[in-house]
Amino acid sequence: MVEGIRQRAGGAIARRRRELGLTLADVAREMEVSDGYVWKLEKGLVNLENVSYQRLLALMKALRWTPEEFTQATGVAVPGLTTEEMPGVPPVPLLKVPLKGSEEYLVLGLPGLEVDPRDLRALTHRGGFVVYREGEEPEPGELAVAEPREGDAPLSPVRFLGLNSRRSYVVETLGCPTERRTLEKGDWLLHRVVGEVRVWG
Numbered sequence: 001m002v003e004g005i006r007q008r009a010g011g012a013i014a015r016r017r018r019e020l021g022l023t024l025a026d027v028a029r030e031m032e033v034s035d036g037y038v039w040k041l042e043k044g045l046v047n048l049e050n051v052s053y054q055r056l057l058a059l060m061k062a063l064r065w066t067p068e069e070f071t072q073a074t075g076v077a078v079p080g081l082t083t084e085e086m087p088g089v090p091p092v093p094l095l096k097v098p099l100k101g102s103e104e105y106l107v108l109g110l111p112g113l114e115v116d117p118r119d120l121r122a123l124t125h126r127g128g129f130v131v132y133r134e135g136e137e138p139e140p141g142e143l144a145v146a147e148p149r150e151g152d153a154p155l156s157p158v159r160f161l162g163l164n165s166r167r168s169y170v171v172e173t174l175g176c177p178t179e180r181r182t183l184e185k186g187d188w189l190l191h192r193v194v195g196e197v198r199v200w201g
Contacts, residue, residue: 009074010044016063016073017042030062031055048076120194121145123155125174130157132191143193146171146183160190 017027017038024035024042031038033055040046041059048056060070071077122129123145130145138144140162146169147155158171161180169183169190183190 005075006044006047008044009048009076010042010046012073013059013063014042016065020064022062027059027062031058048074121191122197123157125157125196128197130193131195131197132193134191135189136192137190138192143174143196144171144190145193147189147191149187149189157193158190 017024024038028035028038037046041048051059056070059065060067063070065073120131121134122131130143132145138160140160142160144158144160145155146158157174158181159174161170161172164170164182168185169188171181171183171190173179173181
């Protein structure tokens, strides 16, 4: 990375920190590094192309940046987000998740899941959202999203417990307290949850 690009990245990091009203110590604590390291980042003394992927993620989280916003502000490519790759870091599969609503999120992979955007949707839940595969029924014990076939009832995440003797879905709500419900197959669809994602910021 040439010196000018380092200075641009450092300046963007410093501006973002000040915009959020954070101190060097605040960012350092979130990243689990020293104040001096954050100071060096802001002065362009650290080559971000040689920073570990996990540390980049910690920096983005501390400054409440999405990977796209980080790349746009600093000019530094996040592995997997562009065709450029960071040395020593494998490319990260990307997944554009259509959210039930007006926003979309970019997910950098889910543990144990081969990322494939086909039929994947998301539902806001617990300060983030659950990602589910539309049309794929869950196994007993798995999380699912319950969707009414008709009407305006909201989608809700549930735990699928199995089928009763009438072949209806038996589910448990995830609220507090939990509640067991029976959902008729003719009235409801269950979609298998493949992961949970927390939204930064």
